[in-house]
Amino acid sequence: MDYIAERLDCIEASGIRRIWQMAATMKDPVNFSIGEPDFGAPAEMKRAAIEAIESDKSGYTVTSGLAQLREELAGRISREFGWSNPSVLITCGLSGALTLSLMATVNAGDGVLIPDPYFVSYRHLVNLNGGKCQFVNTYPDFGLTCERLDKAADAKSKVLFVNSPANPTGVLYQTERLKEIAGFAQRRDLLVLSDEIYREFTYDGQADSIGHYYENTMVMRSFSKCYGVPGWRLGYVAVPEHLSGLADAMATLQQYTFVCAPHPFQLATMAALQCDISGHIADYHRKRDMIYDGLKDKFDLVKLEGAFYAFVAAPGGDATAFVEKAIKNDVLVIPGSVFSEQDSHFRLSYATSDEMIAKGIERLISLV
Numbered sequence: 210m211d212y213i214a215e216r217l218d219c220i221e222a223s224g225i226r227r228i229w230q231m232a233a234t235m236k237d238p239v240n241f242s243i244g245e246p247d248f249g250a251p252a253e254m255k256r257a258a259i260e261a262i263e264s265d266k267s268g269y270t271v272t273s274g275l276a277q278l279r280e281e282l283a284g285r286i287s288r289e290f291g292w293s294n295p296s297v298l299i300t301c302g303l304s305g306a307l308t309l310s311l312m313a314t315v316n317a318g319d320g321v322l323i324p325d326p327y328f329v330s331y332r333h334l335v336n337l338n339g340g341k342c343q344f345v346n347t348y349p350d351f352g353l354t355c356e357r358l359d360k361a362a363d364a365k366s367k368v369l370f371v372n373s374p375a376n377p378t379g380v381l382y383q384t385e386r387l388k389e390i391a392g393f394a395q396r397r398d399l400l401v402l403s404d405e406i407y408r409e410f411t412y413d414g415q416a417d418s419i420g421h422y423y424e425n426t427m428v429m430r431s432f433s434k435c436y437g438v439p440g441w442r443l444g445y446v447a448v449p450e451h452l453s454g455l456a457d458a459m460a461t462l463q464q465y466t467f468v469c470a471p472h473p474f475q476l477a478t479m480a481a482l483q484c485d486i487s488g489h490i491a492d493y494h495r496k497r498d499m500i501y502d503g504l505k506d507k508f509d510l511v512k513l514e515g516a517f518y519a520f521v522a523a524p525g526g527d528a529t530a531f532v533e534k535a536i537k538n539d540v541l542v543i544p545g546s547v548f549s550e551q552d553s554h555f556r557l558s559y560a561t562s563d564e565m566i567a568k569g570i571e572r573l574i575s576l577v
């Protein structure tokens with residue numbers, strides 16, 4: 210008897226497994242593969258979590274999350290978007306939001322537009338829910354244009370992912386671009402899932418949200434990266450009042466899956482909302498400059514405007530071959546095929562120490 214369900218057949222993990230196996234043999238690694246910040250939680254947040262645990266705030270919360278946290282976030286969303294009565298659902302990180310939103314919206318065969326390259330979970334979650342991934346090729350500049358969207362969309366298209374600043378490319382969609390995408394979504398009556406997990410990580414101006422320009426947008430945010438707490442599993446979604454039924458449907462699904470986001474960390478997040486993380490962002494600005502200035506003359510890479518990744522064209526055009534060579538030279542990067550339908554680039558995360566960045570740049574350059 211094969212106990213594993215057929216739905217797993219659509220998840221291909223063998224390529225990356227081979228890379229991890231090779232990585233395990235590295236002697237003096239520069240690890241550019243990590244998708245999480247290298248800083249820890251703000252002190253106030255840690256104290257609040259400890260206090261919550263010590264005072265036994267360890268039971269379930271209501272499914273949608275603590276009322277006080279939801280109200281605070283709803284107030285912020287109202288002010289930011291001008292939405293009069295938004296619905297907010299606290300989720301187990303942005304991953305929880307992705308899981309619930311796709312379960313709540315995708316019927317078998319529905320098209321989900323995914324700008325390619327993409328955050329890897331989008332593809333797998335769409336497939337697991339029986340949807341059809343409609344990849345929007347954004348090479349070589351990673352811009353999401355109406356022309357590119359038109360090529361990928363059809364009458365079955367229902368949902369569009371927008372991720373800005375983006376993983377794995379580090380690009381940021383400017384306001385004009387977001388307005389164009391909003392126009393496209395409007396014409397096709399799409400639901401936009403706006404993944405804003407890196408919104409704090411911008412270096413040449415602030416991130417805008419498509420939610421300002423299109424009313425059928427679900428804003429998805431997370432505390433994982435900005436507060437350095439990816440293991441705490443805290444995020445949220447917000448929708449305008451006319452989409453409250455969708456938030457309710459997701460809450461129903463949360464009740465029977467995750468139940469609720471971790472109680473002590475919901476309390477700790479309340480305490481963290483006033484924290485200033487600008488010092489960390491300034492550090493990442495410096496790291497971004499180091500990477501971009503260090504690689505731009507030897508490699509083909511687009512301007513890095515946000516998040517903490519670079520998506521670099523692999524010399525020779527075969528990313529897996531280049532990554533294997535890099536690993537043999539003690540630099541760990543990830544082949545583009547993990548994030549894309551093509552394998553021409555590699556992803557590098559600069560969420561590491563300046564010393565490692567300098568060492569890694571030197572080693573990568575020696576491979577060209």
Ligand code: PLP
Nearest residue numbers: 244302303304328376406431433
């Ligand atoms: N969306 C993007 C673009 C990401 O890069 C990640 C994590 O790397 C997630 C969502 C999931 O984040 P979370 O830790 O909040 O589940």
